[in-house]
Amino acid sequence: MRAALVEDLPTVMSNRDLRLLHAVADGRVECTGSVEPDFFIDGFACCDHMAARALVRGGMIRPAGGGGRGPVQLTAAGRDALAAAG
Numbered sequence: 001m002r003a004a005l006v007e008d009l010p011t012v013m014s015n016r017d018l019r020l021l022h023a024v025a026d027g028r029v030e031c032t033g034s035v036e037p038d039f040f041i042d043g044f045a046c047c048d049h050m051a052a053r054a055l056v057r058g059g060m061i062r063p064a065g066g067g068g069r070g071p072v073q074l075t076a077a078g079r080d081a082l083a084a085a086g
Contacts, residue, residue, distance in 0.1 A: 013081055016051055021082050024061050024072050033067040040069070 013021075023029050023041050031037040036053060039046035046052050055061045060078035064071040074082070 013085060014051070016048055017055060018082070018085050020046070020048075020052060020055060021060060021074065021078050024074050024078065025082060027071065029061075029072040030069050031063050031072050032069050033063060033065065037063065039072070 020029070020039075020041075028042050029046075030040045031052070036049075037056065038049065039052040052061075055078070056063075058077070059075055060081055061072050062075055064073045
């Protein structure tokens with residue numbers, strides 16, 4: 001299981017990944033509670049499902065709620081990635 005998480009992490013964070021992490025840190029992101037969640041930024045559907053889901057699988061972000069559509073929060077790994085990016 002751990003190997004799968006590591007494989008999902010990008011070796012270099014793209015600008016899109018970092019912008020998504022910043023949006024999560026600012027409290028602007030929500031997601032659905034499904035197995036393959038859909039993400040919404042400022043109420044609009046996120047067009048890069050692959051990046052958002054990879055950040056979840058990589059342990060950078062996680063849904064804050066228990067089901068339905070709800071907020072997303074940074075994990076310690078997500079905060080570390082933002083700090084490393086400057």
